[in-house]
Amino acid sequence: MDAFTQMTGIVAPLDRANVDTDAIIPKQFLKSIKRTGFGPNLFDAWRYLDQGEPGMDNSKRPLNTEFVLNQARYRDASILLARKNFGCGSSREHAPWALLDYGFRAIIAPSFADIFFNNCFKNGVLPIVLSEDEVDRLFADVAAQDGYRLQVDLIGQRIITPSAAEFAFEVDPFRKHCLVNGLDDIGLTLQYVDDIRAYEARRRQEAPWLFSEPA
Amino acid sequence: MAARTLYDKLWDAHVVRTDEDGTALLYIDRHLVHEVTSPQAFEGLRLAGRRPWRIDSILATPDHNVPTVDRSLGIEDPISRIQVETLGRNCSEFGITEFDMSDPRQGIVHVVGPEEGATLPGMTVVCGDSHTSTHGAFGALAFGIGTSEVEHVLATQCLIQKKSKNMLVSVDGSVGNGVTAKDIVLAIIGEIGTAGGTGYAIEFGGQAIRELSMEGRMTVCNMTIEAGARAGMVAVDDKTIDYLHGLPYAPSAGQWQQALASWRDLRSDGEAVFDRVLHIDAASIQPQVSWGTSPEMVVAVGSRVPDPQQEADPVRREGMLAALKYMGLKANMPVSEIRPDKVFIGSCTNSRIEDLRAAAAVAKGRKVAEGIKLAMVVPGSGLVKRQAEREGLDRIFIDAGFDWREPGCSMCLAMNADRLEPGERCASTSNRNFEGRQGQGGRTHLVSPAMAAAAAIAGHFVDVRDFD
Numbered sequence: 001m002d003a004f005t006q007m008t009g010i011v012a013p014l015d016r017a018n019v020d021t022d023a024i025i026p027k028q029f030l031k032s033i034k035r036t037g038f039g040p041n042l043f044d045a046w047r048y049l050d051q052g053e054p055g056m057d058n059s060k061r062p063l064n065t066e067f068v069l070n071q072a073r074y075r076d077a078s079i080l081l082a083r084k085n086f087g088c089g090s091s092r093e094h095a096p097w098a099l100l101d102y103g104f105r106a107i108i109a110p111s112f113a114d115i116f117f118n119n120c121f122k123n124g125v126l127p128i129v130l131s132e133d134e135v136d137r138l139f140a141d142v143a144a145q146d147g148y149r150l151q152v153d154l155i156g157q158r159i160i161t162p163s164a165a166e167f168a169f170e171v172d173p174f175r176k177h178c179l180v181n182g183l184d185d186i187g188l189t190l191q192y193v194d195d196i197r198a199y200e201a202r203r204r205q206e207a208p209w210l211f212s213e214p215a
Numbered sequence: 216m217a218a219r220t221l222y223d224k225l226w227d228a229h230v231v232r233t234d235e236d237g238t239a240l241l242y243i244d245r246h247l248v249h250e251v252t253s254p255q256a257f258e259g260l261r262l263a264g265r266r267p268w269r270i271d272s273i274l275a276t277p278d279h280n281v282p283t284v285d286r287s288l289g290i291e292d293p294i295s296r297i298q299v300e301t302l303g304r305n306c307s308e309f310g311i312t313e314f315d316m317s318d319p320r321q322g323i324v325h326v327v328g329p330e331e332g333a334t335l336p337g338m339t340v341v342c343g344d345s346h347t348s349t350h351g352a353f354g355a356l357a358f359g360i361g362t363s364e365v366e367h368v369l370a371t372q373c374l375i376q377k378k379s380k381n382m383l384v385s386v387d388g389s390v391g392n393g394v395t396a397k398d399i400v401l402a403i404i405g406e407i408g409t410a411g412g413t414g415y416a417i418e419f420g421g422q423a424i425r426e427l428s429m430e431g432r433m434t435v436c437n438m439t440i441e442a443g444a445r446a447g448m449v450a451v452d453d454k455t456i457d458y459l460h461g462l463p464y465a466p467s468a469g470q471w472q473q474a475l476a477s478w479r480d481l482r483s484d485g486e487a488v489f490d491r492v493l494h495i496d497a498a499s500i501q502p503q504v505s506w507g508t509s510p511e512m513v514v515a516v517g518s519r520v521p522d523p524q525q526e527a528d529p530v531r532r533e534g535m536l537a538a539l540k541y542m543g544l545k546a547n548m549p550v551s552e553i554r555p556d557k558v559f560i561g562s563c564t565n566s567r568i569e570d571l572r573a574a575a576a577v578a579k580g581r582k583v584a585e586g587i588k589l590a591m592v593v594p595g596s597g598l599v600k601r602q603a604e605r606e607g608l609d610r611i612f613i614d615a616g617f618d619w620r621e622p623g624c625s626m627c628l629a630m631n632a633d634r635l636e637p638g639e640r641c642a643s644t645s646n647r648n649f650e651g652r653q654g655q656g657g658r659t660h661l662v663s664p665a666m667a668a669a670a671a672i673a674g675h676f677v678d679v680r681d682f683d
Contacts, residue, residue, distance in 0.1 A: 031298050091343060091360060174375070209335070
């Protein structure tokens with residue numbers, strides 16, 4: 001996983017609540033057995049006018065020019081501004097994979113669904129929770145200014161606007177540590193092999209049926 | 216020891232270690248695996264030169280991509296086929312038990328786990344699938360995880376977790392005739408919203424939940440994620456224990472009494488404190504029909520499609536307008552005037568034997584209406600299918616004009632060949648009415664199995680209680 005310390009990028013506004021992971025990456029693209037290559041199908045049903053299928057040449061498909069990511073001013077966006085409960089629904093990690101593959105490294109919303117929120121951190125994508133009022137203000141600012149950029153400072157846990165206004169955000173210390181250092185969770189957990197084995201030995205005594213297989 | 220909730224007890228029993236900031240390493244007892252969210256995890260394991268920590272904790276079955284028609288022909292879509300074959304290869308490489316497509320026990324992972332007794336009270340159960348919350352019906356801590364976490368559990372038998380808050384949803388009193396577990400959970404989601412449970416583990420309690428069968432409790436817990444909570448659960452009682460007795464993965468005779476003694480404590484203590492408590496009057500719950508593109512957009516069958524102009528909150532109003540447009544519905548129209556093109560009875564929410572019995576009771580001796588292009592019944596597993604056939608339910612469905620299919624996720628999410636065409640409308644016993652969920656441009660109305668069968672017969676939504 002790539003480390004995340006700070007970044008600056010163009011902000012794309014996706015002005016709808018309850019954006020679900022089926023919308024972020026539709027089911028037909030979940031048949032891939034890889035982690036990469038989902039970017040061209042991010043928000044596929046909203047982004048293109050035709051019906052997307054795996055294996056299509058996406059560069060030749062008709063674009064829905066009304067969709068925000070197809071507007072020239074947002075084409076190079078790397079920060080997504082969204083509404084409440086972003087990422088609800090399915091646990092598919094293909095959702096953060098698609099966002100990352102497209103080029104998003106940070107998502108700002110008033111709230112996120114739990115599993116999606118967690119999946120983002122595992123992939124070096126930073127989900128940032130701001131208040132409804134702050135998100136409203138950012139939507140207004142993005143609309144008002146072409147090429148609107150935000151600076152995201154994870155170390156300092158703040159977002160800095162072009163006019164140097166700052167919004168502080170919370171982040172779980174452990175997740176921050178992993179993201180800032182690009183750490184692999186599994187490697188960290190395997191430091192505690194002895195603890196896991198001790199737990200298992202105790203549990204095997206207390207609840208042996210949890211360790212038996214069908215006859 | 217202070218009074219604890221069921222969730223507190225399950226959590227405490229599985230903590231391997233806790234950091235100062237509350238980040239815990241949680242031990243996982245059961246890992247269910249399917250073909251869609253596991254290939255990248257197995258690949259990660261291989262690349263790092265790691266092996267699964269405890270293969271006897273893992274049970275795998277393909278469900279999302281499998282065809283529901285003649286299996287002898289294999290899977291036509293080459294990409295789906297590769298994914299299912301990849302699961303088979305990964306399981307044989309690492310020695311993992313898999314119920315493959317030819318196994319009579321194959322089915323939807325959330326149907327297979329409980330019916331094998333692979334889901335037991337007091338367990339932590341995970342799967343790379345958000346509907347893993349289903350298994351909480353057994354007094355287990357069960358939740359969906361992403362693929363990175365699938366790899367993490369494979370490699371370490373643990374997950375790094377922070378404890379959620381406790382919520383109790385108490386459904387007080389009894390539901391009326393014709394009101395099912397699906398109606399209860401849709402009504403709860405309508406009440407608290409799709410983010411109402413975010414950050415919580417929800418325990419479902421109250422008389423109406425205690426009166427549900429295990430199948431009904433699974434339906435309720437299954438859709439906990441649609442209320443935003445990763446885990447839903449129900450306390451252990453005699454029904455739980457009776458359901459499990461004698462199942463292949465249940466404790467052997469020698470361990471049964473010891474297991475029972477420990478399971479009896481899997482309930483919230485009387486003095487336990489919840490962070491949030493919600494009471495719902497069971498008698499007020501009517502058969503539900505979703506009208507929009509989020510499971511919270513749901514109303515009683517006897518009512519009308521809501522009017523966005525009556526909604527004060529602008530973000531919600533925009534969401535309602537977009538939903539009506541997508542669904543091709545008008546505000547204030549009676550729900551009973553909505554006419555589905557297709558009917559789908561199946562999914563991890565509603566494909567168990569009790570669900571099929573309820574739908575068959577409505578379909579018996581009747582015919583699917585002429586306007587319905589396709590009405591299909593997809594049992595949750597091979598064992599459910601065989602049980603239904605023993606009871607003659609397949610004949611009832613076939614005689615009424617329903618398709619009787621092979622088990623799998625099917626048109627709940629349309630990863631296989633079963634799907635809606637653009638603009639088609641479906642009465643569905645599944646769990647999500649998101650845009651495109653059952654096929655791009657498809658329109659989903661979530662209902663109970665009895666309500667779906669009644670819609671198939673009548674050709675439009677109808678109150679199943681008026682249907683005899």
